[in-house]
Amino acid sequence: MLVMEFKAVLKEPQRLAINEAIRTARFVRNKVLRYWMDNRGTGKKELYRYNTQLRDEFKFVRDLNSHACQASVENVERAIKRFFDNCKKKIPGKKGYPRFKKHSRSVEYKQSGWKLSPDKKSINFTDNKGIGQVNIKGTWDLWRFDQKLIKRVRIVQRADGYYVQFCVKVENQEQLEATGFTIGLDVGLKEFYTDSDGYSEPNPRFYRKGEKRLKFYQRRVSRKKKGSSNRKKAINRLGRHHLKISRQREEHAKRLVRSYRKNKEAFMVSRLCIKGLNLCY
Incomplete structure (x- = not known):
């Protein structure tokens, strides 16, 4: 999927x-x-x-x-x-x-209640809630897939706006040539990870770097009157900054995984399970 x-x-x-x-x-x-x-x-x-x-x-x-x-x-x-x-x-x-x-x-909608435009640049929600036609923008090539392959459509609200997600039933596997190299990764706290070749990736600490700004936005929220419009705006600014840090973490992890997938045939990741104090692979 x-x-x-x-x-x-x-x-x-x-x-x-x-x-x-x-x-x-x-x-x-x-x-x-x-x-x-x-x-x-x-x-x-x-x-x-x-x-x-x-x-x-x-x-x-x-x-x-x-x-x-x-x-x-x-x-x-x-x-x-x-x-x-x-x-x-x-x-x-x-x-x-x-x-x-x-x-x-x-x-979340299933396979009814919505209809894609022929150019796949807008979607029309046909139920009686009055959402109507919604223009969408992004970098995915949605036009390549048949509408019958779209099994779910989800509208998600985030701090920086609304997003439309399409769950497409296709095989999402990338064929890579075997390199014959395997590697082990040890995920830690001081270093982001250390591989079996001795290389250590420094921890970017996105949260610590953005903590000063988060404190500022949190103080702005606490000083606003509960239920007021200004408090809602301050909460939204705080949520946007949290979202930015979350995306930084996600993209950093994806970038590192892509680099290993292209150069190594297989890799094993170990981390410490806090509950049982055991190693998880």
């Missing part, structure tokens, strides 16, 4: 409609989870039947695409299954009991 992400170019009514769709998906998830808590032993079919009852009872739920509501039920189902699997495996500590969501930042 290949996930391609594009930046969404939105107008203010579309932003409000997307926020309403996200709140509706969160409402369905929390209601289904409460139904499971109150009726122990409830199976998969009963959860989907209760979802149908919610659509009949609430108009704002009915306005959201039915497959988007089903995706929220699937999230609850996965959380329940993960909890019982952890109990069976007797994992030490907390088992991950399903919890209600207070903040959610995405709504």
Whole structure:
């Protein structure tokens, strides 16, 4: 499965409609989870039947695409299954009991409720939430894939705007020539990693470098009145800086992995598991 992400170019009514769709998906998830808590032993079919009852009872739920509501039920189902699997495996500590969501930042559509334009530069959401046609921009070649291969479409809200993700069912494997070289990597704290050839990659410490600016933005948030527009703006600035640091870390790790994949046939990474104080490979 290949996930391609594009930046969404939105107008203010579309932003409000997307926020309403996200709140509706969160409402369905929390209601289904409460139904499971109150009726122990409830199976998969009963959860989907209760979802149908919610659509009949609430108009704002009915306005959201039915497959988007089903995706929220699937999230609850996965959380329940993960909890019982952890109990069976007797994992030490907390088992991950399903919890209600207070903040959610995405709504997921399956293969209905949306339609791509012929040039693949915009997507039209056809449910009754009023999102409408959304222009997308990015560097992925979405036009190369048939629309039938797109199994999921997800709208994600981040600090710097909204993004549209496409989950495409394709084989994402790059064929590389065998080099005959293998290498081992030891991930650490002082150094980012040390390989078996003796080379040590220095730790970039993106968080420590941006910590001074984070403190500044955090003080700005704490000085604003709770519930005010200025506090929301200050929270957004803080979130943008956290997002920048997160992206720096991710891109740095991807760059290093690409360099090893091209030159080495295989590599093994070891790290210290804090829970059991064992080496994980």
